[in-house]
Amino acid sequence: MQNKPLAFRMRPKTIDDVIGQKHLVGEGELIWRMVKAKQLSSMIMYGPPGTGKTSIAIAIAGSTNIPYRMLNAVVNNKKDIEIVIEEAKMSGQLILILDEIHRLDKGRQDYLLPFLENGLITLIGATTSNPFHSINPAIRSRCQIFELHPLTPEEIEIAIERALRDPKNGFGHLDISITDEAMTHLASMCGGDVRAALNALEIAVLSTKQADTDAVEIDLKIAEQSIQKKSFSHDKNGDAHYDVLSAFQKSIRGSDVDAALHYLARLIEAGDLTSIARRLLVTAYEDIGLASPQASVRTLHAIEAAERVGFPEARIPLANAVIELCLSPKSNSAYKAIDAALHDIKHRRIGEIPLHLKDAHYKGAKTLGRGVDYLYPHSYENSWVDQQYLPDPLTDQTYYIPKQTGKFEQALAQINYKLKKNRNKK
Structure with missing residues (x-):
């Protein structure tokens, strides 16, 4: 035993030995109750490395005195699972601890499912990947999902x-x-x-x-x-990566400069310039938008500068962009407007394009009524004339609702109001 790594030797033997994860194994919590009642259901535990997924699985087995076997979905094949099933049939019940469960292919899943259904096998899966993203619904629907957190x-x-x-x-x-x-x-x-x-x-x-x-x-x-491991761990392809990106955008949207710079620093430490650039541009147009259109332009310039100089210097233009976006007035009016229009396209009767707006640049178009009554705005005062543009079922629909959070959009709102007021005046 002493030739095994210390972390392996110190794995908890029973549920009471587990350190941390009190929301799951603390007295009165769900896994604790299942173990004390010796009434286990199949489960999937997911969380970052080193949070105790496999250790808790072994502790559960140790606390219930139910025999268990450990497999890894990366290296163990269907034949290995068949051997476990035969053991379960002999003992009447068995816990299968399956590491990297998100790597379980359809063939092995299909073979395992009936034995989960009849209770011969109690599956305890372990994975660092979010099971709602990475695990087949057929397995997931038969398991309790438990998230483990980094220890304090x-x-x-x-x-x-x-x-x-x-x-x-x-x-x-x-x-x-x-x-x-x-x-x-x-x-x-x-x-x-x-x-x-x-x-x-x-x-x-x-x-x-x-x-x-x-x-x-x-x-x-x-x-x-x-200790060679840094206190910061970031997997560009992992679930936590998208949590950081989400927190990054939400901090900018919420105008919290310090929080946004913190999450930017995480992404910089991970060296993920591509994700930073994409999320900054999305944020500039989605959350600042028409309240400060030049912020979007300057954000693009900052991204181009960052891409040209590379890390570590890229952090400087990126920080400039993040601080400006945080402290800029916010408007999601354009984003909400196009989403409202798309919603109508998908869910409403949108009708025909008005005849006077249809293409008239071909022989015979006039005989079909195409473009006949079209009024050319540049022929009128201020290059504007009242005429219908929306299809008949949507003539009263409004998509763009201006915000009053920036001078630019306030000016747009005044123009929009005047045009709507004059439209359809007879």
């Missing part, structure tokens, strides 16, 4: 202290002293990943311990050298 620094410290005290699976047989600064560093710089914290602790202990003594001293310098 305080919870990570509990895990470290437990590993330092445990004489069998941890380092309790050694005389280890660790400074408060080193403990805080390990707990805060692992990004809520308990596995990363325990791996770093193991490196610190094994690289410091002298052969002729059991005494080990871990200070801040050793802790900094031992």
Whole structure:
């Protein structure tokens, strides 16, 4: 056992040993109640690496004394699942812990489903991917979905202290002293990943311990050298990536400069210039829009500058754009207007284009009435003349509702009001 990594050795044996995730395994919570009643249902646990998905699955099995087997959807094939099913038939019930469950293909799913239905197999799936995006509905509908969160620094410290005290699976047989600064560093710089914290602790202990003594001293310098994982983790293809982009746009929309710069920094740290550029342009037109049209132009210029200079300098024009967009007046009137028009196209009777607006640039168009009564606006005073443009069923429809949040759109609103007032006056 001692040749196994510390994080593996310190996995909880029962549900009461689990650190963190109290919203699931705390006393009175759903998984805790299922375990105490020994009435399990199939479930999928998802969350960032090192949050305890597999550990909780093993702890559930350990707490219920139901036999379990572990498979990985990446490496284990249908034959491996068949072997597990045969074991389940012999024992009457079995827990299948399936890592990377989002990688389970249709053939293996179809084989597994009947045994989930009849209760022979209790499936506990683990994945870092959002199951609502990545897992087939046939499996998902038969499972409870539980989201796990990164552990807090305080919870990570509990895990470290437990590993330092445990004489069998941890380092309790050694005389280890660790400074408060080193403990805080390990707990805060692992990004809520308990596995990363325990791996770093193991490196610190094994690289410091002298052969002729059991005494080990871990200070801040050793802790900094031992933990290679940054406190920030970002997967461009992962579910968390879209959460950051969503928070980024919503912070700009909410005019919170500091929050928007924080999420921009996350995206910069991930090196994802493409997503930053796309989201900034969308935000400029969707949320600032006609309240300050030049902000959109300057945002495009900032993006072009960022793309030309690349990182790390790209952060400067991007920060300029983010600060301006945050502090610009906001209007979603154009975005709402086109969505309202699209809604009518999809859900309403929209009618024919008025005859006088139809194409008249071909022989015989006049005999069909095309363009006959069209009034050319430039032939009239102020290049405007009252005539119908919308199809008959939509003549009273209004799509564009101006906001009063910027001088430019206020001017547009006045013009729009005057035109509507004069339209259809007889």
